[in-house]
Amino acid sequence: AQSVSQHNHHVILSEAASLELGCNYSYGGTVNLFWYVQYPGQHLQLLLKYFSGDPLVKGIKGFEAEFIKSKFSFNLRKPSVQWSDTAEYFCAVNVALNDYKLSFGAGTTVTVRA
Amino acid sequence: DTAVSQTPKYLVTQMGNDKSIKCEQNLGHDTMYWYKQDSKKFLKIMFSYNNKELIINETVPNRFSPKSPDKAHLNLHINSLELGDSAVYFCASSQPYRVSEAFFGQGTRLTVV
Numbered sequence: 001a002q003s004v005s006q007h008n009h010h011v012i013l014s015e016a017a018s019l020e021l022g023c024n025y026s027y028g029g030t031v032n033l034f035w036y037v038q039y040p041g042q043h044l045q046l047l048l049k050y051f052s053g054d055p056l057v058k059g060i061k062g063f064e065a066e067f068i069k070s071k072f073s074f075n076l077r078k079p080s081v082q083w084s085d086t087a088e089y090f091c092a093v094n095v096a097l098n099d100y101k102l103s104f105g106a107g108t109t110v111t112v113r114a
Numbered sequence: 115d116t117a118v119s120q121t122p123k124y125l126v127t128q129m130g131n132d133k134s135i136k137c138e139q140n141l142g143h144d145t146m147y148w149y150k151q152d153s154k155k156f157l158k159i160m161f162s163y164n165n166k167e168l169i170i171n172e173t174v175p176n177r178f179s180p181k182s183p184d185k186a187h188l189n190l191h192i193n194s195l196e197l198g199d200s201a202v203y204f205c206a207s208s209q210p211y212r213v214s215e216a217f218f219g220q221g222t223r224l225t226v227v
Contacts, residue, residue, distance in 0.1 A: 036218075102157075
């Protein structure tokens with residue numbers, strides 16, 4: 001079964017700093033990759049997703065992620081964070097041939113200080 | 115205009131009680147899911163229904179029983195609640211077998227005391 005690991009449990013940074021959140025998965029086959037965000041008190045929202053093609057994926061709110069197949073990684077980046085980026089970030093994977101189950105990482109809490 | 119709505123948002127109850135969490139979606143989706151987020155924030159799928167039929171049951175204790183009266187609703191009933199059931203439960207919906215494009219609810223924080 002596939003698994004997802006997120007390296008950072010809690011990240012604290014100042015506004016305008018750059019953000020990078022690590023995500024690695026374990027599955028040898030074709031996968032779809034996702035980053036979700038959960039703002040305080042709100043539902044999970046899809047930030048971006050990768051199915052195929054260009055490994056650099058751009059999402060909403062200035063976020064991007066890069067799929068590196070050889071490293072089984074899908075790291076999330078934002079060059080300059082804002083206070084409103086304070087949230088929980090979840091990486092998720094599903095097996096492309098089995099598109100009914102998402103496997104999530106443990107999440108990373110991002111706190112942006114004004 | 116909420117797409118996927120869960121009620122209640124918070125639920126505090128005693129061990130041994132039976133409780134239900136309701137989920138409704140107004141997106142016209144055929145497939146609905148229940149996920150459990152434990153204290154370590156891991157989100158794990160519990161159940162999935164497609165057009166009112168169970169398609170995923172991820173080794174969840176039979177004290178948990180999903181009920182889908184119609185394809186817009188997937189309620190979660192829990193019997194004989196235990197301390198370990200304390201978690202945040204998320205409902206989601208999608209087009210059939212398109213969990214990659216699922217919409218999630220806000221979550222229900224269940225605390226068993």
